[in-house]
Amino acid sequence: MDEARISRHGSRARLWLAGGWLLIALLAAIFAPLVAPQDPLAQDLMLERLPPFWLSGAEPGYWLGTDSLGRDLLSRLIFGARIAFIVAFAAALAACLVGSTLGLIAGYFGGFADRIISRIVDVWMAFPPVLFAILLVAVLGTGLSSVIIAIAVIDWTRFCRVIRAETMGQSRMDYVENARIAGYGRIGIMLREVLPNVVPSIVALLSLEMGIAVIVEAILSFVNLSISTDDPTWGGIIAEGRLSIHQAWWVLVFPLVTLILTVLSFSQFGEGLRARFDPVLR
Amino acid sequence: MNALAKSCLDIRDLSAVLPNGLRVLRSVSLSVQPGEVRALVGESGAGKTMIGKAVLGVLPPSVRIVEGDMLLEGEDLGKLQPKARRTLIGARTALIPQDPLTALNPSRRIGPQMTDRLVRILGWSGEKADTRIRQLLDEVQIRDPERVLKCYPHELSGGMRQRVLIAAAFAAEPRLIVADEPTTALDVTVQKQILRLIAQLQREHGTAILFVTHDLGVVAKISQKVSVLYAGKVVEEAETAALFAAPQHPYTRALMAATPRYTDPLASLKPVDEAVLAGLAAEIAAADQAWRHPHG
Ligand SMILES: Nc1ncnc2c1ncn2[C@@H]1O[C@H](COP(=O)(O)OP(=O)(O)O)[C@@H](O)[C@H]1O
Ligand SMILES: [Mg+2]
Numbered sequence: 001m002d003e004a005r006i007s008r009h010g011s012r013a014r015l016w017l018a019g020g021w022l023l024i025a026l027l028a029a030i031f032a033p034l035v036a037p038q039d040p041l042a043q044d045l046m047l048e049r050l051p052p053f054w055l056s057g058a059e060p061g062y063w064l065g066t067d068s069l070g071r072d073l074l075s076r077l078i079f080g081a082r083i084a085f086i087v088a089f090a091a092a093l094a095a096c097l098v099g100s101t102l103g104l105i106a107g108y109f110g111g112f113a114d115r116i117i118s119r120i121v122d123v124w125m126a127f128p129p130v131l132f133a134i135l136l137v138a139v140l141g142t143g144l145s146s147v148i149i150a151i152a153v154i155d156w157t158r159f160c161r162v163i164r165a166e167t168m169g170q171s172r173m174d175y176v177e178n179a180r181i182a183g184y185g186r187i188g189i190m191l192r193e194v195l196p197n198v199v200p201s202i203v204a205l206l207s208l209e210m211g212i213a214v215i216v217e218a219i220l221s222f223v224n225l226s227i228s229t230d231d232p233t234w235g236g237i238i239a240e241g242r243l244s245i246h247q248a249w250w251v252l253v254f255p256l257v258t259l260i261l262t263v264l265s266f267s268q269f270g271e272g273l274r275a276r277f278d279p280v281l282r
Numbered sequence: 283m284n285a286l287a288k289s290c291l292d293i294r295d296l297s298a299v300l301p302n303g304l305r306v307l308r309s310v311s312l313s314v315q316p317g318e319v320r321a322l323v324g325e326s327g328a329g330k331t332m333i334g335k336a337v338l339g340v341l342p343p344s345v346r347i348v349e350g351d352m353l354l355e356g357e358d359l360g361k362l363q364p365k366a367r368r369t370l371i372g373a374r375t376a377l378i379p380q381d382p383l384t385a386l387n388p389s390r391r392i393g394p395q396m397t398d399r400l401v402r403i404l405g406w407s408g409e410k411a412d413t414r415i416r417q418l419l420d421e422v423q424i425r426d427p428e429r430v431l432k433c434y435p436h437e438l439s440g441g442m443r444q445r446v447l448i449a450a451a452f453a454a455e456p457r458l459i460v461a462d463e464p465t466t467a468l469d470v471t472v473q474k475q476i477l478r479l480i481a482q483l484q485r486e487h488g489t490a491i492l493f494v495t496h497d498l499g500v501v502a503k504i505s506q507k508v509s510v511l512y513a514g515k516v517v518e519e520a521e522t523a524a525l526f527a528a529p530q531h532p533y534t535r536a537l538m539a540a541t542p543r544y545t546d547p548l549a550s551l552k553p554v555d556e557a558v559l560a561g562l563a564a565e566i567a568a569a570d571q572a573w574r575h576p577h578g
Binding site: 110111173174175177178180181182183184185193196197199278279280 | 335338339340343368369371372373375376377379380381384385386387388389390399402403434436
């Protein structure tokens with residue numbers, strides 16, 4: 001009883017902390033032009049490698065310092081959040097839609113449909129994902145939509161596998177049989193009876209996948225395969241920061257911290273939501 | 283023939299096999315008259331649940347019916363199109379399951395779960411179904427229906443869940459209810475109440491029940507007729523009183539000898555007599571032989 005209460009408190013705290021960070025980052029991304037203190041692209045050689053605000057030599061208005069071209073780091077991170085969130089939402093939603101649908105069908109109908117879908121998933125997962133992503137972007141060309149497509153194409157299998165297994169477990173339950181006896185059709189049962197029971201897992205996976213999409217986008221930007229324009233991306237900033245680590249550590253550390261916080265928040269937020277959504281865990 | 287046509291449920295020579303050719307049901311014949319409780323008793327694995335599932339049209343895909351007919355109120359289920367069969371079974375039958383937890387959808391509240399079904403089966407308005415459900419909850423002696431209707435299944439005790447399922451089973455006034463070991467998963471203290479409740483509702487609604495159990499004590503309490511099942515084969519059928527007064531088949535006698543008596547705890551440790559089982563095995567082997575070579 002006590003343990004359950006503690007874990008419930010824990011999960012609530014996780015949900016609020018993670019959700020809080022994501023909300024701040026999301027709002028900053030949406031209202032970037034309003035909240036960013038500087039133009040993220042404006043270079044000023046007079047202001048290069050300014051340290052963050054608590055160190056001597058910092059300039060007011062450049063809270064997290066500047067990079068080697070004198071661009072404001074905080075503003076670049078805020079504008080980078082735009083791309084991170086666009087990729088997170090679009091790629092995760094696409095992967096979720098495809099993967100969950102196929103997983104639901106394979107798990108519920110079993111038999112032939114399941115054999116085909118499971119086979120495809122197995123073959124798909126034989127490719128190492130990062131290599132797969134780089135290959136896809138190389139074929140599709142760089143750009144925001146290629147990155148989104150690449151992530152969705154690679155990661156739908158994650159949804160498919162988990163949702164298939166969950167659906168299978170649910171389909172064996174007597175309530176499904178009961179609905180059959182009452183005369184409900186198969187597709188109706190799949191959507192009305194089974195689907196609601198796998199929704200908590202779908203939500204948790206979706207959030208996790210958003211975090212993964214943020215990382216993959218960062219990796220692709222890091223190796224300069226993501227967006228070809230000058231738009232700042234977290235991965236791109238990290239790549240630049242790596243080059244000036246000895247002169248300006250903050251250019252590497254702040255985007256890394258931002259990235260890690262965001263990715264962790266997505267996964268914790270997902271777990272928290274699952275606990276919220278699931279009537280048995282609640 | 284006329285008497286048979288009036289049966290609520292009539293199973294004739296039903297055989298079913300697994301993919302490996304093993305027979306799970308061996309020419310089972312069994313009938314349930316309107317308003318009567320027919321017990322189906324046998325050890326675990328005898329095929330009792332299979333018979334129930336066959337009647338309700340929810341056999342696992344691996345189990346195939348190879349011969350026999352099932353008539354529900356005179357309608358041959360095998361002759362109906364799948365959709366018509368589903369509709370007929372949905373309208374005329376219901377199940378009181380063994381495990382009241384998994385028989386309720388964990389993510390849906392009790393109220394909508396119960397009313398949905400009535401709306402679907404009887405084409406009633408939601409309001410009318412709601413009234414009906416409340417009436418049934420009252421009949422199964424649930425004192426705080428408002429709370430129960432708003433609950434998720436896991437928020438109720440096992441006994442309460444089974445009451446809900448009994449209410450749901452009787453709500454659409456089916457002609458036949460299959461009760462598959464409805465008290466097995468419950469606490470001993472609750473078992474008696476639930477059994478009494480089923481018996482009471484059965485009497486008041488006049489519903490025929492195919493009552494599956496492994497417990498002869500339960501058979502004696504609830505049924506008018508009984509079929510004894512062993513390895514998918516009906517070895518004896520009789521009026522319940524007659525069966526207890528004078529069991530005919532050696533297996534029935536052995537089962538009775540092995541049934542725990544509450545006054546003598548040691549009696550429960552006695553297994554079914556080996557010689558009887560050996561005899562049965564031979565009998566079933568002979569029957570299978572005859573079944574495989576009907577002309578030779
Ligand atoms: N899904 C299934 N597929 C194949 N065989 C099954 C399945 N379920 C049960 N069986 C087998 O069918 C036989 C009858 O099982 P069942 O009807 O559940 O017995 P009972 O209800 O009398 O305990 C058993 O031998 C069991 O192993
Ligand atoms: Mg059983």
